[in-house]
Each structure stands twice: as C-alpha cells, then as structure tokens.
Amino acid sequence: MLKYFEKLGTYALDYINEAGRMGIFLFHSAVSIVKPPYKIFPVLKQTYIIGTLSIFVILFTGAFTGMVLGLQGYHTLSKFGAEGLLGSAVSLSLIRELGPVLAALMVTGRAGSAMCAEIGVMRISEQIDALECMAIDPHKYIVAPKFIAGIISLPLLTAIFDVIGIFGGYLIGVGLLGANEGMYFSSIYKDVEFSDVYMGFVKSLCFGMLIIWICSSKGFFVHLSRDGGYGAEGVSRVTTDAVVLSSVSILVFDYFLTSVLL
Amino acid sequence: MNENIIIQLEDVRKSYGRQEVLKGINLSIVEGKTTLIVGASGQGKSQIIKHILGLVKPDSGKVLVYGKEINKVSKRELKEIRTNFGVLFQNAALFDSMTVYDNVALPLRERTKKSEDEIARIVSEKLALMDIEGSDDKYPAQLSGGMRKRVGLARALVLNPKIIFFDEPTTGLDVAKSNEIYRVFSRTQARLGYTSVIVSHDVPKIFKLADYVALLHNGAIQDCLTPEKFQLSDDPVIKEFVETTMGPLYSSEMEV
Numbered sequence: 162m163l164k165y166f167e168k169l170g171t172y173a174l175d176y177i178n179e180a181g182r183m184g185i186f187l188f189h190s191a192v193s194i195v196k197p198p199y200k201i202f203p204v205l206k207q208t209y210i211i212g213t214l215s216i217f218v219i220l221f222t223g224a225f226t227g228m229v230l231g232l233q234g235y236h237t238l239s240k241f242g243a244e245g246l247l248g249s250a251v252s253l254s255l256i257r258e259l260g261p262v263l264a265a266l267m268v269t270g271r272a273g274s275a276m277c278a279e280i281g282v283m284r285i286s287e288q289i290d291a292l293e294c295m296a297i298d299p300h301k302y303i304v305a306p307k308f309i310a311g312i313i314s315l316p317l318l319t320a321i322f323d324v325i326g327i328f329g330g331y332l333i334g335v336g337l338l339g340a341n342e343g344m345y346f347s348s349i350y351k352d353v354e355f356s357d358v359y360m361g362f363v364k365s366l367c368f369g370m371l372i373i374w375i376c377s378s379k380g381f382f383v384h385l386s387r388d389g390g391y392g393a394e395g396v397s398r399v400t401t402d403a404v405v406l407s408s409v410s411i412l413v414f415d416y417f418l419t420s421v422l423l
Numbered sequence: 424m425n426e427n428i429i430i431q432l433e434d435v436r437k438s439y440g441r442q443e444v445l446k447g448i449n450l451s452i453v454e455g456k457t458t459l460i461v462g463a464s465g466q467g468k469s470q471i472i473k474h475i476l477g478l479v480k481p482d483s484g485k486v487l488v489y490g491k492e493i494n495k496v497s498k499r500e501l502k503e504i505r506t507n508f509g510v511l512f513q514n515a516a517l518f519d520s521m522t523v524y525d526n527v528a529l530p531l532r533e534r535t536k537k538s539e540d541e542i543a544r545i546v547s548e549k550l551a552l553m554d555i556e557g558s559d560d561k562y563p564a565q566l567s568g569g570m571r572k573r574v575g576l577a578r579a580l581v582l583n584p585k586i587i588f589f590d591e592p593t594t595g596l597d598v599a600k601s602n603e604i605y606r607v608f609s610r611t612q613a614r615l616g617y618t619s620v621i622v623s624h625d626v627p628k629i630f631k632l633a634d635y636v637a638l639l640h641n642g643a644i645q646d647c648l649t650p651e652k653f654q655l656s657d658d659p660v661i662k663e664f665v666e667t668t669m670g671p672l673y674s675s676e677m678e679v
Binding site for chain 2: 296
C-alpha cells in the first residue's frame with residue numbers, strides 16, 4: 162500500500178518537475194528571442210520548414226473542411242429554409258473555430274513532430290552539449306528561430322485555411338447543391354466582423370507558440386524524460402508525447418481562449 | 424605540481440538514482456599540460472569532463488575553473504568561461520545536418536564578427552592542419568570515424584581555445600587511425616600550446632602524450648602522477664591497472 166503512494170508521489174513530482182522545466186524553457190526562449198544579435202536567415206529557413214512546407218496539407222484539409230461544412234450546412238439550413246445563410250455559417254465556423262484549430266493540428270502533425278524529433282536527436286547525440294560547450298546558447302541558436310517562425314506561420318496558414326475553406330463551401334453549397342451565389346458571399350460580407358477575424362488571429366498566434374513550445378521543449382529534455390529518454394526509442398516516445406500533448410493543449414486552450422475572447 | 428592550476432575538482436560526488444558514480448573526486452589540471460584520465464569503462468571518466476564543462480551539476484563538492492565555481496556562476500559568466508573551452512566529444516557530436524565546412528565555421532559565425540572570407544580562410548587552415556582538405560562539402564554521415572574525429576578536433580580548435588577536452592579520442596578507431604589522431608594532437612598542441620584533458624583507455628599508447636596520468640577507480644581518483652611514476656607506482660590499484668593494461672613488463676622494472 163505504501164509503495165502505491167510512493168509511486169503516486171514520484172509521478173506527481175515528475176510531472177511538477179517537467180512543468181517547471183518547460184516553464185523555464187519558455188522563459189529562456191522568450192529572452193533569447195529578444196536578445197541580440199538578430200539573424201534573419203535561420204528565421205527564414207524555419208518559416209520555410211514550418212510554414213511553406215505545410216501549405217499543401219493546409220490547402221487540402223482546408224478545402225475538404227469547407228466542402229463538408231458546405232454539405233452539412235446546406236442540408237441543415239435548408240430544413241429551416243435558411244440556405245441563404247450558408248456563406249456566413251461556413252465562414253464563421255472556419256474563421257472563429259475550425260481554421261485556427263485544424264491548421265494548428267495539421268502543423269503539429271507535420272512540423273511539430275519533426276521539430277521534436279530533430280531537437281531530440283540533437284540532444285541524444287550530444288550536439289546540444291557541444292553547442293553549450295562552444296558558448297553558443299542553444300535557445301538562441303535552435304529554439305528562437307522556430308518560435309519566431311511559428312508565430313509568423315500559424316496566422317498565415319490559418320488565413321489560407323479559412324479562405325480555401327470558404328471556397329470549398331462555395332464549391333459544394335453553390336456549385337453542387339445550388340445555393341444562391343450572391344447570397345453566399347453577401348452573407349459572409351454582412352455577418353463576418355473584425356472581432357471574428359481577430360479571434361481567429363489571436364487563437365492562431367497562441368497555438369503557434371503552444372506548438373513550438375511543447376514540441377521543442379519535449380525534444381530538448383528528451384534525456385530527462387520520465388521513463389529513461391535516451392536512444393531512438395526515447396526520441397520516438399517524446400515525439401509521440403509532444404504531438405499528443407500539443408493536440409490536446411490546442412483543444413483545451415481553444416475553449417479557454419474562446420471563453421475569454423467572446 | 425607547483426605549476427598554475429586552472430581546474431580543480433574538490434570532493435565531487437554524483438549519483439544517478441541509487442548508483443553513486445563519482446565518490447569524491449579530487450583532481451587538479453595544470454595549465455599548458457596534458458592530463459590523462461584513465462580507468463576501466465563505465466567508471467565515470469566522461470562524467471568528470473561533463474562536470475568540468477558545467478554540463479552536469481555535482482551532488483556535492485566543488486568544480487573550480489579559473490578559480491570560479493562552475494555551477495554557481497551566472498549564465499553570462501559560464502558562457503565567458505566556456506569561451507576558453509574546446510571539446511572533442513566521444514562521438515565527435517558534429518551537427519549532422521551541416522557540412523564539414525559549416526560545422527567548423529559555426530563557432531566563428533556565432534561567436535565572432537568575422538567576415539565570410541576570413542571564416543573561409545580560418546576553416547581551410549584548420550582543415551589542412553587535420554589533413555582533411557577537400558571534405559568541406561561532405562556531411563558527417565559520409566565520413567569515416569577517424570575523419571569525423573578530426574573534423575571534431577578542427578571545430579574544437581577553431582577559436583584557439585585555452586583548454587581542450589578529449590573524450591575518448593581514439594575509441595573505435597584502428598591502430599593506423601589512432602596514430603593519425605595522436606600525430607595531429609601532438610602537432611597541434613606543439614603549435615597552439617593549449618591545456619588538455621584527455622579521457623581514454625588506449626593505454627599505453629596515449630601515455631606518450633600525457634604530462635600527468637590520473638587513474639579513476641571505484642569512483643575516486645586513485646592518484647595523479649607523471650606517466651613514468653604512474654607506471655612504476657607501488658599503489659596496488661595502479662599497479663594492477665598497469666599490469667592489466669600494459670602487461671607485467673612494466674611492473675617488473677621495480678624488481679630490477
């Protein structure tokens with residue numbers, strides 16, 4: 162019985178330790194972003210990796226999300242004879258909710274996992290130790306460009322997701338199911354306000370930071386992870402952890418952000 | 424040792440879980456000299472280097488580098504102390520997504536304000552010193568173990584550090600490649616005059632490079648002596664180590 166409590170206590174302490182480590186990691190990363198020198202090339206490179214290389218998957222998922230919204234929305238709204246509101250239903254769902262969340266989930270799966278694995282491998286092959294011994298701050302060199310790139314990329318990817326989703330909804334709602342084209346766009350024009358776009362923007366910005374924070378810190382501390390982190394298995398385990406934790410955090414944060422921003 | 428001591432470990436202890444790896448390490452590193460740390464595998468030799476580098480914090484005891492306790496200094500001071508260091512890690516720890524050239528150039532790009540032309544000149548000079556010219560565009564994965572170590576050494580030397588740490592510089596290399604590393608090492612130290620700390624179990628060959636040899640046994644430094652004195656020591660543990668690694672030839676000299 163005592164052993165059970167001991168184990169429980171160890172788990173609790175481990176979680177608290179990890180939370181503290183991640184908090185300090187975030188602080189160091191934030192400081193390293195602000196601290197000179199500022200180098201543009203690493204940021205551009207990371208923006209390409211996180212942002213540009215995610216465009217295809219964002220276009221694809223954005224289009225299909227918009228299409229299914231168009232399909233479902235049309236059938237639901239037609240029950241009340243309100244097909245004219247299809248444009249605003251699709252666009253508000255995308256701009257306020259689905260765009261930021263789904264784009265963030267896609268980036269987590271595509272870029273976040275890769276980022277965690279990359280940093281994890283750097284840690285286990287002593288590359289991060291080597292940087293520290295060369296008096297090069299690993300936060301500044303490895304993490305800061307990823308943070309800036311995440312903050313730049315996520316809102317832009319979300320915007321692409323929203324636009325392509327609205328066109329996906331148009332394609333199905335208007336093109337296939339015969340909703341009125343003018344009504345579709347005029348309802349968007351009439352019902353989407355700046356506060357909706359602002360909400361989506363703030364969400365995407367927060368999700369961008371959240372993904373980079375969780376994925377890079379999980380990789381960075383692979384050697385301290387609870388169940389013995391070294392080796393390829395350790396990296397694969399923290400990568401899975403990072404993706405799961407990021408995805409869950411995105412959904413949890415989404416609720417809180419919505420409740421604050423509404 | 425009445426020369427200038429630049430690194431000092433005082434009763435350093437470190438445990439991992441229930442296993443105590445370092446059980447009170449006392450060691451002094453003298454400026455401009457080569458100190459060799461030997462001992463059986465898994466005794467914690469690399470841990471000593473990691474403690475000196477400030478990568479691992481001891482549970483108790485002090486690690487003094489230039490008189491400053493390395494795990495109590497501020498981040499800025501630690502960075503300043505580390506500007507004196509050059510490290511060749513056991514597996515070379517090269518950045519595997521960068522070419523050889525970029526690996527060696529990295530400390531110059533990040534730590535100095537030199538122009539790319541100047542960096543190119545220094546990098547090619549260091550690569551030439553290591554006999555690896557022409558491999559600039561290769562990635563670490565395309566290099567042999569010996570070449571990787573030489574690139575690691577070139578990177579460690581590129582900022583002309585005052586203290587260089589070598590963690591198992593010849594492990595996994597054949598005799599010819601080991602000799603090559605030793606040759607490069609002797610040549611660069613004669614030219615650059617740095618202090619070095621070597622962890623190795625390539626005994627007795629590595630003795631030729633050392634000014635002092637320290638034996639790590641059972642989590643503590645048994646003694647730190649000149650190679651000659653080490654080989655002829657009466658200490659039963661050192662004697663056993665010498666006999667095991669070098670054969671009875673050396674111990675028999677005492678009897679003559």
